[in-house]
Amino acid sequence: MDRDDIELFVAILGTVGTFILVYLNLDSSDTSNLTSWIPSIFSGWVGTALIIVFILYILWYILKFIGGESGGMFEDAEADVGLRxxxxxxxxxxxxxxAWKGTAHLNRGDITxxxxxxxxICPNCQTGFIDTTDDPSLQEQRQNPSYSPEAQSTPVFACPNDNCGHTVERDAEQYDAAKRLFEREVKQITESRDKDYSLRALILNIDGPVTPKKVWEEYAEVVDNEYVSTNCFH
Structure with missing residues (x-):
């Protein structure tokens, strides 16, 4: 029950209470004809108390039902707007x-x-890697005369940021594997239903404007997956 429901309940309760107080202060002769059909068990203070409890219960149940239905409707409407x-x-x-950044283009929640x-991308400083080679130093070559620099060069991704210097050995499967992982994760988001990581649930959990990055950031907080990262974002 939200604030508006509580205010409505208090207003109704006040109205009913006022009516009861006025009714109880009427002369008994004025109300005898109106209450002649009520069984004796409901007469007097006992009857009044039972009627008050019954009325309050009905009002509480109605407000609870309306609050639950309207809350669900508002949530569905909010999610539908976000999906569109x-x-x-x-x-x-x-x-x-x-780190590899991907984009899944959507049309009403479906991947196109x-x-x-x-x-x-360097996951430490979000700088784009340089595709280069790691060659043995001159000192290493002198210490090992059999070294062939051409044969020993290692392809690497090197971060050009002087304050970082992160370097990773490169292999042919890195890109393809990352692409497959991204496709798997976004399909899990868009194709799942009634899960914490489904697209509708992620949209409802976002505070403020729903953006492409915020959806993924919310997803990263929900799932336990070593490959799902936010280190592509500045």
Missing amino acids: ELDSIEGCIERQGV NIEVPFDP
Whole structure:
């Protein structure tokens, strides 16, 4: 029961109470004809108390029913508006020290297209990685004459931020695996029903405007998944 329901209940209670007080202060001769049909058990203070309890119970039940129905209707309407206005979900997958940002385009809550650009992001500082190689230093080559720099070069993703320097060895499966993970997660959001992580539930739990990023941030708080991250967002 919200504040408006409580105020309505108090107003009705006050009205009923006033009516009862006026009724009880009437001369008994004035009310004898009106109450002649009431059984004797309901006469006097006992009857008045029973009637008051009965009326209050009916009022409470009606207000509870109206409050529950209206609350559900408002929630459904709010979720429907959010589903209509939300045109995408922006998410982040973090795997093996690399973050990948993806976008799922929506039409009334259904996925129309999924995009995961080949744009690896440093999860520590949100800077775009540089695709480069990690070559042995001259000192390492002198210490090991059999070293062949060309053969020993390691492909890596390197963060160009001087204050970070995060470097991750690159392999061919990183991007494809991240793309599959993102597709799996957004489909779980949009295709699930009556779950804490379903799109409708996520929208209802967001305080303020519903945005593509906020949907994913809410999802990251609900699910327990090591790959679901928010480290793509500044």
